[in-house]
Amino acid sequence: MSEQEIIGKGTWIDKLASELLEREKSLGRNLDLLKVESGLGASGIPHIGSLGDAVRAYGVKLALENLGYKSELIAYSDDLDGLRKIPEGMQEFGLEEHLAKPVSLIPDPYGCHDSYGMHMSSILLDGLEKVGIKYEFRRAIDTYKQGVLKDNIHTILQNSTKIGEKISELVGQEKYQKYLPYFPVCANCNRLYTAEATEYIIDEKKVKYRCHDAEIGSKMIKGCGHEGEADIAKDLGKLAWKVEFAARWAAFDIRFEAYGKDIMDSVKVNDWVADEILDFPHPHHVKYEMFLDKGGKKISKSLGNVLTAQRWLEFGSPKSILLLLYKRITGARELGLEDIPSLMNEYNELEDINFGRVKIDNKAKLVKSKGLYEYVNLLNPPKQASTHVNYRLLIELAKIFKENRNERVMKKLLDYGVIKNPEPEIEKLIELAGNYSDEFDEQEKTQIDLDETAKKALKILADTLGADEEPEDIQNTIYQIAKANDVQPKDFFKILYQIILGTSRGPKIGPFISDIGRKQVAKKLSEYT
Incomplete structure (x- = not known):
């Protein structure tokens, strides 16, 4: 890779920022302030994937600033979203009666915030602050109440027939050929998705609606039967997801937003609405895969397999989270707390590369590794390396x-x-x-390629360490077993470090084995023979 081909710090983040800039220049738009956005779900306990959306958007913000442009991250809490399901573990809070109501109108079951929605948002915001992410916070309920979106809502509803046809064409959903892509909050029962709007009175800027039964989150929710009119500027309501992103992008002047593959259809429609209906070129995007749990299931608020930033930080550093999220953006990944030890050690390896303690001959890899290290430190890396302990x-x-x-x-x-x-x-x-x-009692078994000679030596050592009579000098015993079985001692020591510590080096192995227990080590070695 030549100097000319390296963009910024040489990472995918820099490449994205560069693509964004090229697109903005080709559109001829003002570059004084480039806003990036991350949507925060407020309907359930936010997990590492939710945090990742904002962390990665912040990385793009940093890359834009590194390239000489002013940028800011808007963290937008979708707290007017209706509660579709009761998250796993929250059944005892009596939330059943609040299904389909906007989460910002549901009382906080824990009693510490102004609403259920704000409680959930606060968990994510706390996670962002703990890992050093700076953001401009916006709430959906305030955005709608203050009329920030009203002009865009008006334009969208005027074009509802055209939009309904396009949604059907693009994603095969026919619902919006019958109903408007806008849900008023029912004035009688405070539910959102049961109040379906059928007509827009353009000169009065009001929608006519009727609150009827609706299937929400595979559950039938009873409507109250109320019929009414809702003023889009004065009464509380919410655009459907198929058009809301577009309204938000145009109102906030958003130039970049990533999205998960689970909302691809919504983004496809919103891009078209932004471009063709609101005359606002949609933001630059990148699609990312979802995090999966170790069983291969999508991490989900409703499934209850949630891993929060707060839980992660009981065991790992903020930098280990940032490394997880900045390493790459493509490809689905299984994620669990058992990944923390390797990420903690991987950060140390990156730091060694950054400060020249480890030599990397490949120029592209060196630049990328240094760049990743700088992003994990939010482009404010330390002046000297820290003391490393495996x-x-x-x-x-x-x-x-x-x-x-x-x-x-x-x-x-x-x-x-x-x-x-x-x-x-x-x-x-x-x-x-x-x-x-x-x-956690056990670490994940380290995968090591061993030939039969090495396996034989390991078995002899395991039998020796597991015997009742303790070797006087474990260090020398290991050395002699390696020599007697045609294994290079330095290779044998490396194998032992990989099995016991998951790394190629460590403290003097004899005293260390004595400290952690011969029979415990013997048991671990026998798994590889």
């Missing part, structure tokens, strides 16, 4: 020492020569690894 090493030590854990693990790190001085940063790492070791 996270799996800390987990193993934390399993041994339950009492006075920080002090005793720190002493072992000093004894092993892993660190020179105790540091507050290392204390925090010990605390995180301690939480991890207390919660």
